[in-house]
Amino acid sequence: MRFQTEYDVIVLGAGPAGSAFSKVAARGGMQVLMLDKKKEIGSPVRCGEGIAEHSEADLGIMVLPQAVASRIDGARVFSPNGKTLCLKNEGTKGYVLERKLFDKHLAIDAARAGAHVLPHSLAKGLLVTNENKPCGVKVLHMGEEIEFRAPLIVSAEGMEAKLAREAGFDVKAALYDVDTCFEYEMAGVPCEPFIDLYFSNRLAPRGYVWVFPKGKDVANVGIGIGGSVGGNPKQLLDQFIAEHPELFKRSQPVEFKGGIISVGAPINEFVKDNFMVIGTAAHQVDPIHGGGIGLAIEAGNIAAEVALNAFESGGDYSKARLLPYEEAWTKKSGSKLAKRLTLRKVLEKLNDDDWNHIVGSINEEDLQKVMEGQFKSVVAKIVLTRPTLFKLLSALV
Amino acid sequence: MVEKFKVDISKCIYCAGCVSVCPTAALTLNETRVYCDEGKCVACGVCEKACPVNAIRINKGGK
Numbered sequence: 029m030r031f032q033t034e035y036d037v038i039v040l041g042a043g044p045a046g047s048a049f050s051k052v053a054a055r056g057g058m059q060v061l062m063l064d065k066k067k068e069i070g071s072p073v074r075c076g077e078g079i080a081e082h083s084e085a086d087l088g089i090m091v092l093p094q095a096v097a098s099r100i101d102g103a104r105v106f107s108p109n110g111k112t113l114c115l116k117n118e119g120t121k122g123y124v125l126e127r128k129l130f131d132k133h134l135a136i137d138a139a140r141a142g143a144h145v146l147p148h149s150l151a152k153g154l155l156v157t158n159e160n161k162p163c164g165v166k167v168l169h170m171g172e173e174i175e176f177r178a179p180l181i182v183s184a185e186g187m188e189a190k191l192a193r194e195a196g197f198d199v200k201a202a203l204y205d206v207d208t209c210f211e212y213e214m215a216g217v218p219c220e221p222f223i224d225l226y227f228s229n230r231l232a233p234r235g236y237v238w239v240f241p242k243g244k245d246v247a248n249v250g251i252g253i254g255g256s257v258g259g260n261p262k263q264l265l266d267q268f269i270a271e272h273p274e275l276f277k278r279s280q281p282v283e284f285k286g287g288i289i290s291v292g293a294p295i296n297e298f299v300k301d302n303f304m305v306i307g308t309a310a311h312q313v314d315p316i317h318g319g320g321i322g323l324a325i326e327a328g329n330i331a332a333e334v335a336l337n338a339f340e341s342g343g344d345y346s347k348a349r350l351l352p353y354e355e356a357w358t359k360k361s362g363s364k365l366a367k368r369l370t371l372r373k374v375l376e377k378l379n380d381d382d383w384n385h386i387v388g389s390i391n392e393e394d395l396q397k398v399m400e401g402q403f404k405s406v407v408a409k410i411v412l413t414r415p416t417l418f419k420l421l422s423a424l425v
Numbered sequence: 426m427v428e429k430f431k432v433d434i435s436k437c438i439y440c441a442g443c444v445s446v447c448p449t450a451a452l453t454l455n456e457t458r459v460y461c462d463e464g465k466c467v468a469c470g471v472c473e474k475a476c477p478v479n480a481i482r483i484n485k486g487g488k
Contacts, residue, residue: 066461187445210477261477286477
């Protein structure tokens with residue numbers, strides 16, 4: 029097979045970030061090559077598969093109906109002793125996706141816009157100019173080593189971010205800043221249209237257990253725990269399942285999933301000369317719930333617009349020309365995520381008794397405020413009935 | 426030669442968690458297999474700790 033080897037941009041990874049970037053860039057007239065090392069885009073899934081409904085309007089995408097496993101009305105938070113808070117409004121509507129179909133559909137969209145897509149292609153290394161600027165990628169594809177060249181390389185590589193690392197980005201995840209996750213997709217789980225989050229320091233130290241419905245009786249049942257905790261997520265999830273026969277006594281696993289996700293800050297720079305990092309590769313992930321599909325598409329869209337500007341004004345992809353992506357993204361989502369990181373660092377210090385007290389003493393409105401980053405009045409309410417939490421929660425006000 | 430990095434493929438779910446936390450970029454995932462560049466591996470054990478299914482064994486005495 030003979031390949032076109034010269035492009036305007038090479039995108040590494042055909043997840044939501046890579047496909048979003050490729051679609052916008054190709055539509056704007058750039059010659060785009062999107063590579064994915066896997067033979068099957070979207071598989072294996074490493075994720076809970078949830079996305080907010082408002083993402084469609086926010087991101088200008090349409091979620092393919094076939095890629096929607098289940099529609100969601102809201103979220104429920106469970107304390108260790110079983111108390112519940114329920115969030116249900118227009119803003120909490122969402123989908124649990126079939127990621128394998130969702131991701132493939134986004135890649136198909138990118139291809140329709142004119143991007144070249146090449147799965148089963150492992151990027152082996154970065155090609156650089158005499159001035160040490162990225163200018164291409166060495167790829168292993170079907171037993172053939174191919175050198176693809178482009179003046180702009182975009183890493184949408186997800187957590188592994190091998191080439192972003194080779195390009196000098198500080199993308200290595202520290203154990204403290206990741207959650208390690210294990211998930212079953214299970215049949216025979218009674219489901220309601222809510223994503224359920226179970227907090228417990230005993231069963232999910234520094235994380236939570238989730239049950240995301242994928243139908244009337246099928247759900248993603250997963251756990252994420254702090255990477256520095258050193259626990260065994262699978263063992264802890266099995267224990268949670270054993271302790272909740274009301275949900276799982278008739279359930280059977282139909283798929284094993286898992287992975288590691290950043291719950292820390294985004295990386296300290298998203299661009300260098302001739303190189304951009306987007307999505308989970310840039311740790312653009314919500315530190316509270318580890319969600320990143322919407323953020324990835326958002327970053328892909330923003331980065332592609334900036335790349336197009338550089339393309340249209342003569343193809344100067346220097347760091348200065350690419351920086352508007354970093355600035356626009358930080359303005360749009362950076363400060364919101366920074367607040368969520370502060371919240372995560374407080375929540376991870378709560379013991380189960382604290383959790384019981386907090387879930388028992390605040391209401392749905394308070395929880396909504398917390399989700400929007402307005403902590404003050406909620407903290408005051410909690411501290412009023414449990415002054416010992418003041419020191420810990422004062423970090424939020 | 427004793428290998429520093431060993432993965433039990435009957436446990437591995439090829440999630441690449443180990444790859445993303447490796448401080449020396451010694452690991453690569455290709456489809457379902459994790460490969461270790463033994464020359465880069467420093468047997469620090471971070472991947473062993475991060476693996477969600479406990480599939481990795483690090484031999485500190487390997488070389």
